[in-house]
Amino acid sequence: MKLFAQLFAVMDKLSEKGARHSARNMGRRHFLAKTGVFLVGAGVMPLLPFDRTMGKAFAADKPKAVDNDNDCSYWRYCALDGNLCSSSGGSITTCPPGAEASKVAWVGTCRNPHDNKNYLVSYNDCCGKATVTNSVNCFTSEGERPGYRMGLHNDINWCMANTNKGYHCTVATLVGIANE
Template identity: 55%
Template sequence: MSRIIDTLFKRFDKTIEANIRSSARNHGRRSFLARTGSAMLGAAAITPILPFDRRANASTAEDACSYWRQCAIDGFLCSESGGSLTTCPPGSTVSAVSWVGTCTNPDDGKDYLVSYNDCCGKPAIPTATFCNNNEGERPGYKMGLYNDINWCMANEDKGYHCTVSVVVGLAE
């Protein structure tokens, strides 16, 4: 069986070699380079090379956690849990305490103070996007700047649901 396979491979190899040698005899390197150059020039002529503004989508992020005001968030996004970026979903209540972060808006280059509030009283939705951005987080002894706490502990309904990010104002 291996003899048959060896014979087939030898014939295949000879055929390919004969075709390549014939092509090399009939076509020179210069004609190959000329054809390749023409093809590349033609492709460049058809491809639109127009200027475009990259800033058009600057304020939108690749994913929800990369949005500029989510720079210090730690939790599920309320915008995917029945609420919005700034409001808790119906049936949940905003936490009595929160943590703050300072985030830079790439559109205007200014720093904003962002308050992160947990929404309490409903179970978390595991299919919602979970963000864990720790930019500017401080150790646990600076409680207002520490995002690894269940802030719903200050409420009657202690069950954590999601987190909203509210811009408080310009950071000075």
């Protein structure tokens, strides 16, 4: 306990010394200007883009393109977060029997490695059926944006617009070629 008291006393003296030194060498307007810049900068910081890939996008050992639609590396799944319908009774574009496609969806832009074109891919959750335990679960959030813009975020239960809100799996339907 005594050690903490000594530590706080030292920190108190250092803080006081720093404050007195600043007061002698810096005017009030200078201090207010610097404080304003800091506060505005701190307020803008959450709006800056950030890299969620942690450098994986530029890794030398990046996996080759996969043509298996039951694998999370399949090019259409670049923005998919959920269970693959193709591994749980459905296909890449159709829900399994007993499930219905969500009325709302999110759209991602994925590059097809075979023709090097970007495609718009609509991701629809399939709702109304219990989740299968042996289904392949993917979390590929290439280009995902923070959750404050609902249409650009894939961590939402998109079955909320359906009568039966239970999530089962996700399909990836091509919408068209993205404008370059």
